[in-house]
Amino acid sequence: MRVSTDGRLLKGEQTRNAILSRAADIASAEGLEGLSIGRLATELGISKSGVFTHFGSKEELQLATVRKAVELYREHVIEPALAVPQGLGRVRVLLDAWQRYQREPVFPGGCFFHSTMAEFDARPGRVRDAIASSQRDWRDFMERCLREARDRGEIDASADVPQLAFELDAVCRTGSAHALLHDDPTLYDRAARAMSTRLAAVTTSG
Amino acid sequence: MRVSTDGRLLKGEQTRNAILSRAADIASAEGLEGLSIGRLATELGISKSGVFTHFGSKEELQLATVRKAVELYREHVIEPALAVPQGLGRVRVLLDAWQRYQREPVFPGGCFFHSTMAEFDARPGRVRDAIASSQRDWRDFMERCLREARDRGEIDASADVPQLAFELDAVCRTGSAHALLHDDPTLYDRAARAMSTRLAAVTTSG
DNA sequence: AAAATGAACGAACGATCGTACAATTATCTA
DNA sequence: TAGATAATTGTACGATCGTTCGTTCATTTT
Numbered sequence: 001m002r003v004s005t006d007g008r009l010l011k012g013e014q015t016r017n018a019i020l021s022r023a024a025d026i027a028s029a030e031g032l033e034g035l036s037i038g039r040l041a042t043e044l045g046i047s048k049s050g051v052f053t054h055f056g057s058k059e060e061l062q063l064a065t066v067r068k069a070v071e072l073y074r075e076h077v078i079e080p081a082l083a084v085p086q087g088l089g090r091v092r093v094l095l096d097a098w099q100r101y102q103r104e105p106v107f108p109g110g111c112f113f114h115s116t117m118a119e120f121d122a123r124p125g126r127v128r129d130a131i132a133s134s135q136r137d138w139r140d141f142m143e144r145c146l147r148e149a150r151d152r153g154e155i156d157a158s159a160d161v162p163q164l165a166f167e168l169d170a171v172c173r174t175g176s177a178h179a180l181l182h183d184d185p186t187l188y189d190r191a192a193r194a195m196s197t198r199l200a201a202v203t204t205s206g
Numbered sequence: 207m208r209v210s211t212d213g214r215l216l217k218g219e220q221t222r223n224a225i226l227s228r229a230a231d232i233a234s235a236e237g238l239e240g241l242s243i244g245r246l247a248t249e250l251g252i253s254k255s256g257v258f259t260h261f262g263s264k265e266e267l268q269l270a271t272v273r274k275a276v277e278l279y280r281e282h283v284i285e286p287a288l289a290v291p292q293g294l295g296r297v298r299v300l301l302d303a304w305q306r307y308q309r310e311p312v313f314p315g316g317c318f319f320h321s322t323m324a325e326f327d328a329r330p331g332r333v334r335d336a337i338a339s340s341q342r343d344w345r346d347f348m349e350r351c352l353r354e355a356r357d358r359g360e361i362d363a364s365a366d367v368p369q370l371a372f373e374l375d376a377v378c379r380t381g382s383a384h385a386l387l388h389d390d391p392t393l394y395d396r397a398a399r400a401m402s403t404r405l406a407a408v409t410t411s412g
Numbered sequence: 413a414a415a416a417t418g419a420a421c422g423a424a425c426g427a428t429c430g431t432a433c434a435a436t437t438a439t440c441t442a
Numbered sequence: 443t444a445g446a447t448a449a450t451t452g453t454a455c456g457a458t459c460g461t462t463c464g465t466t467c468a469t470t471t472t
Contacts, residue, residue: 006417117383118325119325122386135388171376
């Protein structure tokens with residue numbers, strides 16, 4: 001984290017950050033295309049050109065917003081897991097942090113990545129690539145945690161880690177999506193139950 | 207299906223249908239907000255007002271598009287299941303038809319409902335209500351098929367049907383979403399594997 | 413003190429959005 | 443054949459979109 005002594009650059013960076021925070025919130029609810037520069041300007045009380053010049057193009061704003069969301073995701077989901085020792089304990093912390101991230105209004109419109117992934121699925125370009133890459137990173141991290149637990153003998157040696165990671169991912173994100181759509185928080189619980197029984201099925205009964 | 211003898215009404219209905227087919231295709235890839243009346247007009251070679259007057263407002267166009275998508279979904283997923291006898295066989299046909307629907311380009315931008323559900327999760331209004339209702343219908347139908355199989359003793363009496371339906375739904379839709387995002391069809395297979403093992407776990411070994 | 417830098421602004425651009433309304437065309441009814 | 447009906451069109455509206463450009467102002471460097 002380079003800290004500039006130049007007050008101008010400092011001021012610039014902090015408004016840029018304010019823009020991106022708001023942008024991530026909006027995009028989680030209205031999508032990265034629904035994100036508009038004019039709206040950001042109005043809501044933040046700055047001029048349209050003031051917002052624009054920070055990014056140079058809408059696509060660049062979208063990419064920066066994805067990076068900001070990744071940062072928030074890391075902070076709320078990844079870091080709590082990294083703070084505890086490897087193994088099944090870390091897996092549990094990871095899944096807990098993940099569910100908390102879904103429930104708490106980290107993003108007001110539900111998981112940023114669920115929304116934008118569905119939006120950019122079929123829309124080639126740099127934004128899609130960035131989202132896809134973030135999803136690969138997430139999957140890799142999840143698999144790594146599971147593998148660490150397996151290497152410790154806390155998860156069955158025969159367990160198919162990628163498959164397990166995929167299934168845990170599926171139920172958690174789908175549960176959150178349904179909870180939001182139907183405004184029914186018990187659907188989070190349904191996802192939680194699916195995750196814990198799925199995990200219990202592969203943990204060694206030591 | 208009321209068939210009119212009036213050639214004018216007939217012509218109107220068939221252009222309306224052409225509009226909705228294209229609208230469903232576009233919305234599956236770009237979302238229901240990305241759908242624009244001007245674009246529809248251009249692509250279909252009719253005037254903007256020609257498109258507009260069929261619906262009267264954009265929201266009404268979106269609602270009609272959702273209904274059209276439901277119709278297509280019924281045709282490709284529900285009807286094949288209804289064509290076979292109740293029980294585990296119907297469940298298998300349903301899941302097969304569903305996966306085929308995901309893979310085949312019924313919608314060019316992936317499952318219409320996955321895209322629009324993520325888009326409208328956090329956006330109150332009639333469109334969201336329509337989407338939510340369609341999802342409830344789908345869930346209910348799935349649970350009904352599973353219950354039929356359970357009542358026949360082909361699925362464990364102790365099986366939690368809503369939970370099972372939720373998990374099958376989760377892996378299938380998530381698999382398709384990832385397959386599209388990463389342009390990797392093997393992810394459909396991963397979902398298929400998850401579904402069949404999940405189903406195998408509750409089928410009575412008779 | 414002078415020059416350079418960088419953030420933020422205001423005004424305007426062409427394009428597209430959804431919407432409104434009167435006019436036109438083709439078809440059916442009486 | 444005259445008149446009603448319904449689909450479709452053309453034109454125009456105000457709003458908003460992303461973007462460009464020249465300017466203003468505060469801060470930093472020389």
